Amino acid sequence: MRAAEDKHCPYLGETCVKRLSDGTISGACALKPAKSGPVICCPIRLYADDYRIIRDVADRAFGPGMDFVPGPRARMESKKLGRPVVGVFGKRWGGELRLPQRQGVGGYFVDWVLALVDPGIGLVEFVAIEVQTIDTTGNYRASRLGLLDPSRHIVNSTAGLNWENVNKRIIPQLIYKGQVLQREEGCKKGLFFVCPTPVYQKVMNRLGGQAGLTTFHLQPAAITFLGYDYASDAAAVQPGASVPLALEVEHTTTVYKLQERFSNIELPEANVYRNAIKIALGEV
Numbered sequence: 001m002r003a004a005e006d007k008h009c010p011y012l013g014e015t016c017v018k019r020l021s022d023g024t025i026s027g028a029c030a031l032k033p034a035k036s037g038p039v040i041c042c043p044i045r046l047y048a049d050d051y052r053i054i055r056d057v058a059d060r061a062f063g064p065g066m067d068f069v070p071g072p073r074a075r076m077e078s079k080k081l082g083r084p085v086v087g088v089f090g091k092r093w094g095g096e097l098r099l100p101q102r103q104g105v106g107g108y109f110v111d112w113v114l115a116l117v118d119p120g121i122g123l124v125e126f127v128a129i130e131v132q133t134i135d136t137t138g139n140y141r142a143s144r145l146g147l148l149d150p151s152r153h154i155v156n157s158t159a160g161l162n163w164e165n166v167n168k169r170i171i172p173q174l175i176y177k178g179q180v181l182q183r184e185e186g187c188k189k190g191l192f193f194v195c196p197t198p199v200y201q202k203v204m205n206r207l208g209g210q211a212g213l214t215t216f217h218l219q220p221a222a223i224t225f226l227g228y229d230y231a232s233d234a235a236a237v238q239p240g241a242s243v244p245l246a247l248e249v250e251h252t253t254t255v256y257k258l259q260e261r262f263s264n265i266e267l268p269e270a271n272v273y274r275n276a277i278k279i280a281l282g283e284v
Contacts, residue, residue: 004147004148005148007025011044011045011047011048011242012047012092020141026042026144027147028041028042028140028144029041029042029044029045030042030045031140031159031160031161033161034156037198037229038230039133039134039161039199040134040228040229041133041134041135043111043133046133046194046196046228046245048244048245053226054068054088054090054114055068056226057114057127057129057192058086060218061116061189061192061218062084062086062114062116062125066084066085066116067083067086068085068088069086070087070088070093071087071089071095071113071115072087072094074087074115074117075119078117078118079119081119082119083119084124085116086114086116087114087116088112088113089114089115090112093112110129110177111129112131113127113129114126124186125186125187125188125189126184126186127188127189127191128187128190128191128192129192130177130192131195132170132195132199133199134162134198134199135161135162135165136160136162137160138160139157139158140158140159142155142157143157143159163202166203166206167206170199170203171207171262172262174191174193174223174255175255175258175262177191178190178191178255184220188219189219189220189222189224190218190220190221190223190255191223192223192224192226193225194226195225196229199227200227200249201227203225207262208261210251212257212261213258214253214257215252215253216252219254221254221255222253222255223252223254224250224252225250225252225253226247226250228245228246229246229248230246231244231245232246
């Protein structure tokens with residue numbers, strides 16, 4: 001309750017940065033639909049356990065046990081330690097990289113870049129990470145106020161999850177950014193896409209299922225999905241404690257397979273419009 005009163009985010013260690021349309025602090029990490037479990041809607045919620053998702057990616061890309069340092073200091077720290085380190089570029093770490101601005105084409109900025117830096121040769125390779133949760137629709141202000149009240153009671157809301165973003169924005173961005181990164185000499189392991197498990201499932205549903213995306217090893221054209229959700233023993237967590245996250249899904253494919261499946265649109269049966277009109281006219 002104290003964290004709610006102070007608008008404190010335990011994952012940032014400071015005031016919550018998620019805002020409603022009028023600027024009010026949101027404080028909502030997840031939204032629970034009436035007929036399913038909670039779905040994480042704030043990317044910062046995925047940074048629990050001291051940015052564990054960043055560690056998971058680095059372990060897979062460069063090997064376990066690497067030291068993390070803010071990106072701009074990576075060469076200096078590597079020389080000082082006498083061993084390779086991982087330079088982290090991203091918000092609240094080493095800052096975002098200054099990439100050239102382009103107008104009228106797809107954006108190629110990513111949330112995180114992890115650079116493997118050697119004391120002798122400098123940059124060895126790097127990997128990119130995109131973190132995506134899900135946008136909300138409707139309004140959960142009443143629900144928020146109910147949880148801020150000392151009684152902390154639950155109030156139903158009209159809020160929902162904008163799954164259409166999977167089709168309109170998420171998949172096309174992955175394809176575009178994956179193609180950009182494939183042309184980078186230093187990006188030897190491709191793009192990692194970190195998301196809540198329900199978002200991963202929606203992406204796979206749109207693409208016709210994971211079985212249609214052939215598994216590949218890490219490579220420049222790779223896209224690796226890492227799906228996280230609340231741990232299965234969440235009910236055992238003490239009141240007021242943060243529910244731990246569990247890595248539930250890991251799947252590596254290529255940008256070409258992703259593009260192929262996305263372009264393979266499954267059409268409905270013929271004459272669906274005509275049949276609907278006939279039903280409306282009472283002809284059927």
